[in-house]
Every structure is written in structure tokens, then in C-alpha cells.
Amino acid sequence: MHKRAQVSVEYMAMVGLSLAAFFVIWLYVNSSNASIQQDLKVGFGKQVVTRLADAVNLVSVQGSPAKIFVEVNNPEGVVAASPSSNSSCSNVEIMLVMTAPDGKTTEVFSPVAANVSGDLSFLVGNPGLRRIQVEAVDFFGSPCVMLSG
Template sequence: MALTKRGQAAVEYLAIVALSLAVLVPVWLYVDGQRTGVDGQLRLGYAQQAVDRIRDAADLVYAEGPPAQFAVEVNVPDGVLSASIAGKQVALLVDEPWGASEVYAATVANVTGSLDSFPSFGGPRTVIVKAERNYTDSFVSITEG
């Protein structure tokens, strides 16, 4: 009789653990999915803030004209696949759990330059934004500081 009661207690404990896991695993999966979504939105927010700051500086130095120059601090998020500066647009391609997303800002001036280290790693960066002029046109040069 004593052996049966011990076996019954073990089965009851096993049932309690199984029911607890049956409740906790879906809750954990839901919370992890929400965290991943929030992390992706945060990356996109940082990327948008970075391109907006670069755009604002480019518009300002363009309005002032050569030899105006600014050093802009931007926080580059992790997961940047590429950075593009061409025409009248500054863009970052950001890797997200649901696929790559492009974040961009349109400028008043024609912009040229390169932000080659942006895809390497995230973190704070200094970007040099400088108004320049050639024989026919004014433009803004954007490079890393």
C-alpha cells in the first residue's frame, strides 16, 4: 500500500509540473515575440533619428553655404546592413526580424559622401557634414568623422 501512495504522489507532482509548463511556455513565447517586435521598432526609431539628424545638418549647412561645416553625433543601431547617401536622400537599410527595412530622409541639397562603417557595428558615431561648391553647383558632403 505504501508503494502505491508514493507512486501516486509522484504522478501528481508530474501532473502539476506538466500543467505549469503548459501554462508558462505559451506565455513565455508570447512575451518573447513581443520583446522581439519592440526591439525591432526601437532599431527603426534609432535609425530614423540618425538619418533625420544628418538631414537637418545637411539642410543647415546648405542654407549657410561654403565653408559651413558641422560635426553631428548620431547613435547607429545594431543591424544596419547598408548606408546610402545619394541625390537628395540619406538612407539606412536595417535588418529586422520580419525582413530588411529602409529608413530615409529627403534633403533640400544634393548630398554626396560615404558612411562605410555604419554597417560594421552599432553605437555612437560622429558625422561631418560640409557645404561645398564646384564650378556649376552647390552640394553637401557627408563623411564619418
């Protein structure tokens, strides 16, 4: 009987150590997963601003009345977008502000070669595939590119 008890204790010890190792590995993978998801969100944000900036540069070179539509995959966590006003045409970058899991924010931006106006506020809190119109216009006598959803 003594041998059976010893085998049982050894078996329980092996199972316990295996579970402990599995738990440590699971914690590591779980924390890495959150970091990777945030990196993916920021990557999607960079893709949005880069595609819009490329479209703005293309349309501004062609001049008024050039117009194209750009489809972008808007990521989750967008809390601000620029440009956000049609009243002026002085922005020289396209920017998204995104939240991070720790409550901080990340700014993702791309400079453009033309003055930009428009309203990208529809991207805030609205993830998914979005179609954005990029149009070259004459803004009170000066060239401008308008963005609208």
C-alpha cells in the same frame, strides 16, 4: 494511504498545468521581444537619418564654408547607406538599409532640401556612436553638402 496518493496526483497536476501555462507565456514574450528589438533598430535608424537630414538642411542654408559635426547612435544591422560616393552631388535623400530577422531588408530614409554627396559606407556593419561631419561646399560651381566620417 489512498488520500495521500490523491493529494500527490492533484499537486502534480497543478504543477504540470502551471508549467504549461508558464511555457506558453514564455513563448509569447520571447516572440514579442524579437519584434520589439527590430522596431527599436528601425527607430534608431530613423533617428540617424533624421538628425543627418536636419544637419544637412541647416548647413545648406548657411552655405559654404559652414560645417558641423553630428553624433548619432548607429544601430546594428545596417547593410547599406546612401550617399555612398563622393563623385557626384545629386542625392536628395539620406538612406539606411537595415536587415530584419527574417532576412528581408527595411529602408529608412529622410529627404533633404539640398544636394548631398559623401560617403556613409562607414556606417555599414559598424554599430555604435559615430561622429559625422556635415559641410557645405562648392561642388564644381554648384552648392552641395558633403557628409563624411
